Amino acid sequence: MFTFRKKKTLRVFLVSCILLTFLSGCLGPSPEENIYTTLEKVVTLEEAFNDQQKPLQELEKKESDLYNQIMDLGMKEFDKVISLSKEALTLVEERETKINKEYESMMSSKEEFAKIDEEIEKIKDESLAKQASKLKTTMENRYSTYESLYDAYKSSISLDKELYTMLQKEDLTLDDLESQIKKVNDSYKTVMEYNEIFNQTTEDFNELKLEFYNQAELNVEGSKSQ
Template identity: 50%
Template sequence: MQFRRLLLGLLALAVFTLSACSGKSAQEEIYDHLEKAVSLEDGFREQQDPLVDLENKENKLYNQIIDLSMDKFDKIKDLSKQASEIVDKRKEKLELEKESIDAAKEEFDKIKPLISEIDEDTKDAKEKAKDLYKTMQDRYDAYQNLYSSYKDSLKLDSELYDMLQNKDLKEEDLQKQIQKINSNYDKVTQANKKFNQYTEEYNQLKKDFYKSAGMKVSYEESSSKSEKNK
């Protein structure tokens, strides 16, 4: 049997610190919302390593299962139950991740009415802000697709471990399920790449916006990118 999983490699939003200034322009209010949105994604970033750990544990259990013959069915059943419990924990982490992303989006959306208030003498900054807004919307759409695909994969994983607890399971049915899982994780892979692409574009556009707005900001490296392949 072949069974491949992908653990997500996700890029984090860049963090900027604005030098102290008096009063607040529309640009500076936008800055406040943008950086608060980054902070609200802390929960999203915090789920990445635990998800990797859980998938590694689950993968080890799966490998143990496929190495066993049917005369060890009781062991297969026990390991499958353990793996199923890990899938449930992954589901919990995924939902915490989504809550964080949704909260960040709600904060980010507050910049929309402020874009029209950007000073006319900084038209380039206004255009950059529009590009920034569109790219972040694309990023959130990409995340929704990623979340949906990953959630579907978790459902298929759960079904697999339920099937493995059935002593009368047919090899044909098992192979079909594994094919479904592999096919769906291909979708996850593509959704993950798209999300990372928009994250990279957004981080660059944010730098460009701050620069065109004449804002004195310092950049802090805040990347939680990791390659997590099974």
């Protein structure tokens, strides 16, 4: 009698476990909710990217002021030109450090974002799946544009270093200086073009993200933007 009851209790316990497992699978997060979680984490991973923006602008402003001072001096006060050029080089190196931190942040974001691929495949609503795919394509374009922007900025930094090193040479010719300045200006023009595309793509992505959240009927009051 005791043995029979013990077996019966065990059987009921096992059935309960199976039911709980089945229910937890059914009641787990939907693909849409998993996408939401991933996208919000992506925003968090990009915080380091955003943190670099103001310091970068400040460094660019300081460097620009030094450059103008150097150009005003010309080679008449060569010792001062050398001093200011060295100071400008230090600022360029600081910018390089920050742009590298920015890049690392974006690549972490990109890696996390890739997780939505398998979730999109699980979405049953065709219209919603299409919206999620559009969102994915836009974000991938954003990452691609950022990488081009990063490469262009790094190239500009290299040209800046060359310029400030050249300015420390007493035998620097006007032709060489003008040629280098043109390279620097052309390089930053490319940076600005990529930056505009990146900002626009970011804007487009944020709009599509909200549209997806609304279409999926997700509660997104605390949602963050890139």
